[in-house]
Amino acid sequence: xxxxxxxxxxxxxxxxxxxxxxxxxxxxxxxxxxxxxxxxxxxxxxxxxxxxxxxxxxxxxxxxxxxxxxxxxxxxxxxxxxxxxxxxxxxxxxxxxxxxxxxxxxxxxxxxxxxxxxxxxxxxxxxxxxxxxxxxxxxxxxxxxxxxxxxxxxxxxxxxxxxxxxxxxxxxxxxxxxxxxxxxxxxxxxxxxxxxxxxxxxxxxxxxxxxxxxxxxxxxxxxxxxxxxxxxxxxxxxxxxxxxxxxxx
Numbered sequence: 001x002x003x004x005x006x007x008x009x010x011x012x013x014x015x016x017x018x019x020x021x022x023x024x025x026x027x028x029x030x031x032x033x034x035x036x037x038x039x040x041x042x043x044x045x046x047x048x049x050x051x052x053x054x055x056x057x058x059x060x061x062x063x064x065x066x067x068x069x070x071x072x073x074x075x076x077x078x079x080x081x082x083x084x085x086x087x088x089x090x091x092x093x094x095x096x097x098x099x100x101x102x103x104x105x106x107x108x109x110x111x112x113x114x115x116x117x118x119x120x121x122x123x124x125x126x127x128x129x130x131x132x133x134x135x136x137x138x139x140x141x142x143x144x145x146x147x148x149x150x151x152x153x154x155x156x157x158x159x160x161x162x163x164x165x166x167x168x169x170x171x172x173x174x175x176x177x178x179x180x181x182x183x184x185x186x187x188x189x190x191x192x193x194x195x196x197x198x199x200x201x202x203x204x205x206x207x208x209x210x211x212x213x214x215x216x217x218x219x220x221x222x223x224x225x226x227x228x229x230x231x232x233x234x235x236x237x238x239x240x241x242x243x244x245x246x247x248x249x
Contacts, residue, residue: 031058044131048138098166102188122205129210136162137217146218152180152246155218162214179245181227182211183238190230190239200230200239211242221247 005011008019034054039047063074073080082090108128113121140146140161146154156172159165159182169186190200207229215222222244226232229240 044134052142095166098163101163102167126206126209129206130213133210133213134217137214141218149221150219152244155215155222155244156180158218175243178248179243181241181243183241185238187239202231204229204232207240215244223247
């Protein structure tokens with residue numbers, strides 16, 4: 001930063017723009033820190049309940065102020081620009097958000113790996129899934145108004161609304177009245193590694209946490225079994241596969 005800059009009003013247009021983006025990043029990180037501390041104090045279940053209230057109130061405050069400042073219109077709590085966007089473009093936006101989410105995940109992994117090592121990166125990654133997977137399940141249940149005990153029907157639907165579903169090719173096979181098999185047929189990360197001549201990334205340790213906790217968060221009666229996940233060998237038609245069974249009462 002230039003020496004003559006003593007306060008934000010001394011910044012030029014480009015610098016002010018960068019500051020605005022930096023402040024948005026601070027807002028996001030502060031929001032996450034609040035959630036993490038509430039979870040630490042009261043546990044995940046209670047933290048999600050509290051976040052529901054915080055999210056509702058925060059969204060209204062944030063969007064109303066941004067709409068007033070930037071001059072866009074809100075309709076029923078949604079920016080009018082999104083409501084007016086062509087359907088195909090809106091779906092592409094959702095896909096881009098999903099890809100950005102995965103890219104962000106990879107950026108964090110690589111940042112830890114380059115600063116520390118692969119072991120610490122995998123350790124942080126696996127731990128992150130213990131938080132994100134139940135949160136994403138909760139978020140989807142809220143969005144779709146699924147019941148607490150959503151069963152396999154709820155699980156099928158929820159799996160289609162995951163971030164991964166906008167990034168990878170997946171399929172869900174009805175195996176029996178009480179079980180379904182989920183297959184990740186084309187994994188963006190693994191396919192990229194294959195194109196570069198690299199072996200599969202050994203993601204099983206993360207998957208065991210991710211899929212089990214997602215299934216349990218959709219319905220605590222759901223049991224999860226790994227059929228295969230790298231470093232396991234797998235057929236060409238899928239990279240990983242998981243069996244979800246609804247435990248009988």
